[in-house]
Amino acid sequence: MAIEQTFSIIKPNAMKKNVIGKIVDKFESADLKIAGMKIMQISEDLAKEFYAEHKERPFFGELVSFMTSAPVAVMVLQGENAITRNREIMGATNPAEAAEGTIRKLYGDSVGENAVHGSDSPDSAKREIQLFFESSEILNT
Numbered sequence: 218m219a220i221e222q223t224f225s226i227i228k229p230n231a232m233k234k235n236v237i238g239k240i241v242d243k244f245e246s247a248d249l250k251i252a253g254m255k256i257m258q259i260s261e262d263l264a265k266e267f268y269a270e271h272k273e274r275p276f277f278g279e280l281v282s283f284m285t286s287a288p289v290a291v292m293v294l295q296g297e298n299a300i301t302r303n304r305e306i307m308g309a310t311n312p313a314e315a316a317e318g319t320i321r322k323l324y325g326d327s328v329g330e331n332a333v334h335g336s337d338s339p340d341s342a343k344r345e346i347q348l349f350f351e352s353s354e355i356l357n358t
């Protein structure tokens with residue numbers, strides 16, 4: 218199995234719950250390494266670029282507004298099969314449908330305020346990591 222890197226965001230609603238450590242523990246307990254991490258406020262331009270694939274969706278404005286409403290923590294997670302495994306640890310997009318023990322079940326409030334984001338493919342992971350991190354900010358690259 219290949220070692221992969223994937224991109225993760227702890228969203229504003231989870232930040233307000235003061236659970237960065239609990240979320241990071243979920244990743245580390247699953248043998249995913251935090252290869253990069255920072256806390257930041259996402260600008261409107263960056264949020265629109267990040268979520269560009271959703272720009273025609275009815276929830277796009279709400280999504281950009283939420284993601285820029287308060288600080289987030291962005292991470293590069295690294296490990297075997299990291300992209301798929303991160304998505305399993307996060308749980309379903311809608312917290313109401315997420316499995317017990319997943320991050321979205323524990324800390325998500327709604328499909329929009331679903332606590333965390335994770336890349337859905339190798340191409341997305343590469344694009345999203347490059348959007349938020351300089352290579353000098355990531356370990357093992």
Ligand code: CMP
Binds near residue numbers: 279329
């Ligand atoms: P995320 O993994 O960050 O990727 C796109 C986001 O759009 C998704 O998580 C949800 O938070 C959000 N989203 C998806 N569907 C809806 C919806 N029907 N209403 C509001 N937000 C949504």
